[in-house]
Amino acid sequence: MSFKPQHEIHQRRFGRNLGVGLSLGAFVVLVLALTLVKVTSSDFKFPQNQAADQN
Amino acid sequence: MSDASINASILREDEASFGDYFALLKPRVMSLVVFTAFVGLLAAPVSVHPVIGFCAILFIAIGGGASGALNMWWDADIDKVMKRTKGRPIPAGKVEEGEALSLGLALSGMSVIMLALATNLLAGAFLAFTIFFYVVVYTMWLKRATPQNIVIGGAAGAFPPVIGWIAATGSMSVEPWLMFALTFMWTPPHFWALALFMRSDYDDAGVPMLTVTHGRRATRVHILVYTILLALLAVGTAFSGVGGPVYLAVSLVLNALFLRGAWKIWRRDEDDSEKDNFKAERSFFKLSLLYLFLHFGAILVEAMLKPFGLGGW
Numbered sequence: 001m002s003f004k005p006q007h008e009i010h011q012r013r014f015g016r017n018l019g020v021g022l023s024l025g026a027f028v029v030l031v032l033a034l035t036l037v038k039v040t041s042s043d044f045k046f047p048q049n050q051a052a053d054q055n
Numbered sequence: 056m057s058d059a060s061i062n063a064s065i066l067r068e069d070e071a072s073f074g075d076y077f078a079l080l081k082p083r084v085m086s087l088v089v090f091t092a093f094v095g096l097l098a099a100p101v102s103v104h105p106v107i108g109f110c111a112i113l114f115i116a117i118g119g120g121a122s123g124a125l126n127m128w129w130d131a132d133i134d135k136v137m138k139r140t141k142g143r144p145i146p147a148g149k150v151e152e153g154e155a156l157s158l159g160l161a162l163s164g165m166s167v168i169m170l171a172l173a174t175n176l177l178a179g180a181f182l183a184f185t186i187f188f189y190v191v192v193y194t195m196w197l198k199r200a201t202p203q204n205i206v207i208g209g210a211a212g213a214f215p216p217v218i219g220w221i222a223a224t225g226s227m228s229v230e231p232w233l234m235f236a237l238t239f240m241w242t243p244p245h246f247w248a249l250a251l252f253m254r255s256d257y258d259d260a261g262v263p264m265l266t267v268t269h270g271r272r273a274t275r276v277h278i279l280v281y282t283i284l285l286a287l288l289a290v291g292t293a294f295s296g297v298g299g300p301v302y303l304a305v306s307l308v309l310n311a312l313f314l315r316g317a318w319k320i321w322r323r324d325e326d327d328s329e330k331d332n333f334k335a336e337r338s339f340f341k342l343s344l345l346y347l348f349l350h351f352g353a354i355l356v357e358a359m360l361k362p363f364g365l366g367g368w
Contacts, residue, residue: 012072019073030110034173037106 071154075144079127079155080120080162087347088119088215091238094351095219095231098297098358103223110173111222115215118166118182122189122211124159128152129194133260139253159190174222181221185214199261202268209242210235216351230297237292237350240285244278244317245343251275251320252333252340275321278339282317286310289350299367301360302353309346316342 038044092115096108103111127134127145131152134140144150163186171179193208201207213235220231250257250264251274257264265274289310293303316339323335360366 009070012070016071016073016076019077030113033106034110037104041104 069148071144071149075149076154076158078144079124079150079158080117081123081126082120084123084212085116085120087212089116090348091234091351092116092215092219092222094355094358095216095234096223097219098216098230098234098354099220099223100296101224107173108223111170111178111219114166114170114173115182115218115222117162118170118186119215121159121162121166122186124155124162125186125190126194128155128159129190130198131155133199133262136260137253137256139256170218170222175225177225178218178222181214181218185211185218188214199263202263202265204263205246205265206243209239209246212242213238228296230295233288233292233295233297234351234354236288237285238347240281240288241343241347244281244285245340245347247274247278247281248320248336248340248343251328251336271325275323279317279321282313286314294368296367297354297357299357299360301356301366302350305349305353309349312342313339313346 089112093112096103096111127143130140131145134143135146140146145152145155163183167179167183167186170182189208189211193204193211197204197208216234216238217227217231220234221227247265250266251271257267265277289306290303292298293306316335319335320339328334328336357366
């Protein structure tokens with residue numbers, strides 16, 4: 001099997017892998033940012049505190 | 056295994072690129088979803104943290120894209136036939152039908168769960184309903200069954216501003232439903248104008264568009280009637296909580312132009328249209344894109360002016 005490293009299909013596959021990788025990376029960063037915003041918000045309560053407040 | 060057979064199994068000249076998978080999400084439709092959801096979110100009378108707002112718009116967009124992928128999976132057979140759609144990734148042979156189904160289902164689940172977590176359960180539920188409505192009610196059921204497909208199916212494209220509003224407020228009121236009605240009433244004349252100059256496409260695919268089932272004269276009448284109703288609704292929205300003087304001015308101008316376009320289409324017959332290659336129908340279609348964009352743009356301007364004591368009445 002002798003592919004040239006610069007074959008167009010390799011570039012396409014690399015682009016696809018890069019796209020998936022960057023999308024997943026961006027998703028992780030987004031979930032982290034969302035979590036930080038949620039837990040630092042003034043009305044945030046841990047679940048057990050929420051239950052205690054309701055009783 | 057010979058080199059040749061290895062090559063054949065590994066190399067596919069038409070192998071999909073990342074862009075082909077992205078194209079499954081119908082990026083142009085997604086841009087409309089993003090914009091109208093963004094306007095719905097910002098027009099809501101509460102402030103939203105920028106990160107939460109960004110997440111809400113992103114997950115609404117992904118949900119819209121997922122329903123686009125599921126639509127392409129189901130409609131792969133007719134997409135092959137229509138000129139307008141045969142370059143899509145599945146009919147072009149770049150993406151397999153099963154891949155579109157998997158991508159659509161995975162993104163649907165992810166977007167609904169993430170929107171519910173980022174904002175509230177009601178917003179997530181509405182996004183799930185929108186995906187269901189577009190894929191099952193419109194794509195699987197209505198599209199090939201009735202010439203009213205576009206009228207009822209248009210509701211799916213009209214939900215994003217409602218979801219944006221609910222994501223911000225956690226509740227519903229009249230204003231998001233006015234934005235819903237604006238897109239809902241705009242969809243039929245927009246698509247019927249397209250169907251007038253792309254008739255053979257729908258004929259060939261056996262999709263019962265109004266042009267196919269009731270004829271082109273009836274379609275022209277329908278465009279005019281819907282445009283009159285749309286104009287009343289669009290101008291009336293100016294006096295609601297999301298309207299104001301800027302919106303009213305924009306709406307009056309756009310509706311005058313839109314009504315004139317619909318009037319021209321109504322007055323023309325097939326000979327007139329054939330002679331100038333459907334010039335009036337094409338320009339009405341282009342205007343319809345601007346029409347919706349500028350109406351929502353005006354709602355956005357009104358919302359942006361409110362913190363400065365301007366905007367609204």
